[in-house]
Amino acid sequence: MKKMLKTLGLAFALTTAALSNAEPLKVGFVYVSPTGEAGWTLTHDIGRLHLEETFGDKIETTFVENVPEGADAERVITQLAKSGHDIIFTTSFGYMNATLKVAKRYPNIKFEHATGYKRADNVATYFDRIYEARYLTGMIAGHMSETDVIGYIGAFPIPEVIRGINAFTLGAQSVNPDIKVKVVWINTWFDPAKEREAADSLINQKADVVTFHTDSPAAVQAAQTAGVYSIGYHSDMTAYGEKSHLSSSVHNWNEYYVERIQAVMDGTWTSTDTWKGISANMTDIAPISADVPEEVVAQVLEAKAMIASGELHPFKGPIINQAGDIVIPAGQSLDDGALLTMDYYVSGVEGKLK
Structure with missing residues (x-):
């Protein structure tokens, strides 16, 4: 023994x-x-x-x-x-x-x-599913705009970016049907000079809220200088425009990365396709500025809870495209296949897809 x-x-x-x-x-x-x-x-x-x-x-x-x-x-x-x-x-x-x-x-x-x-x-x-957060920040922008014009800087006209533009527009229109969203494409993910130039151009076209699908906080800084509002992207960008920044659509990769590395260690890693949103804490919005009225904050947070529960879908019909055609009938929501291949603007977005 x-x-x-x-x-x-x-x-x-x-x-x-x-x-x-x-x-x-x-x-x-x-x-x-x-x-x-x-x-x-x-x-x-x-x-x-x-x-x-x-x-x-x-x-x-x-x-x-x-x-x-x-x-x-x-x-x-x-x-x-x-x-x-x-x-x-x-x-x-x-x-x-x-x-x-x-x-x-x-x-x-x-x-x-x-x-x-x-x-x-x-x-x-x-x-x-960052489009869920886009919808919510669109609601904030729609409430805060006084000119009914929002500027949007896009990197490349691919479904991911187009989907974000449309979700943001629908969120803004859900609280202000008169909202128009002007889009400028800069064909790069990261170029602070181009991003700043595009933001200034949109502000000159009466946009009093600017947002973007690029990588730097240049648009937030431009808004701060011009005395208009901004919505950040990717991470909380308050530090770059304390007076202009209303909130940001943000990503959270922490839990996903831990899960995938643990799978490698356990020998259980497989090729998967992951697309999660607010309900899984993979998508969120940054803290909302104190400039936003309390009742608006409450409305946005209620919508966030409804998205998380599945009660609210940002792309639920009826939704009309830029050409005036019904792309989502009343009572229906876009499935993932349609979301992943989106190649049109919804009504209210100005400009042409390049």
């Missing part, structure tokens, strides 16, 4: 030593813009840091920022794969094909692509 206990004790000691000497899981991130202090990339880097806090020395994280979409992205992702990373998160829509190419060459490495729709056995996709 003593010999058996001694043997078991030795086996336990060897197992413990093996675990303590195990190499940490190597986790890589590829960012399209600087980590900075606000914006899309910051939210992913917050998630990366949360991983380090959660798993400690069980993991090792690295990131590469300011990686252009295209050939440079493929080169960077390949370098991460070659350097022994076990899982790589690529966090921009334009990284999709590059991620798939590299994943095909490295079938034993796991890849996760944010905002994309193409998957493989070792490539998962993920995004949040």
Whole structure:
């Protein structure tokens, strides 16, 4: 019996030593813009840091920022794969094909692509239903606008961005049917100078609230300078416009990243397509400015609770497109397939899709 206990004790000691000497899981991130202090990339880097806090020395994280979409992205992702990373998160829509190419060459490495729709056995996709938060911040903008004109800066005319424009417009029109949303496309995710120029242009067209689907807080800063309101995106941008910033539509990747890394460690990781929203705490809005009346805040928070419960869908009919056609009949809501392929403006949006 003593010999058996001694043997078991030795086996336990060897197992413990093996675990303590195990190499940490190597986790890589590829960012399209600087980590900075606000914006899309910051939210992913917050998630990366949360991983380090959660798993400690069980993991090792690295990131590469300011990686252009295209050939440079493929080169960077390949370098991460070659350097022994076990899982790589690529966090921009334009990284999709590059991620798939590299994943095909490295079938034993796991890849996760944010905002994309193409998957493989070792490539998962993920995004949040940020359009839900867009609808809510649209409600705030609709209440606060006095000119009934809202300016919207778009990066690229892809379904993700178009969906956000339409959700924001519908939210604004739900409280102010006279709202018009003017859109300017700048064809880049991150260029503070272009974003600032676009914001100034929209303000000159009588927009007294500006928002955007780009990465920097330049539009918030422009609004602050011009004395009009702004709605931020990706993260809370209050610090960039304390007098202008009303709220932001924000992402929360922390829980998702922990779940996926734990799955790798458990050996249960599979290629999945994740698209969750307010009900799963993957999407939210930043604190609402004190300039917004209390009754408006209460209305927005009530709508948020209704979205979380499924009682309110931002794209519930009747909804009419820019051409005057009914795209969503009364009583019906868009399914995920229609949301993911959205290629039209709703009524009230001004400008043409490029």
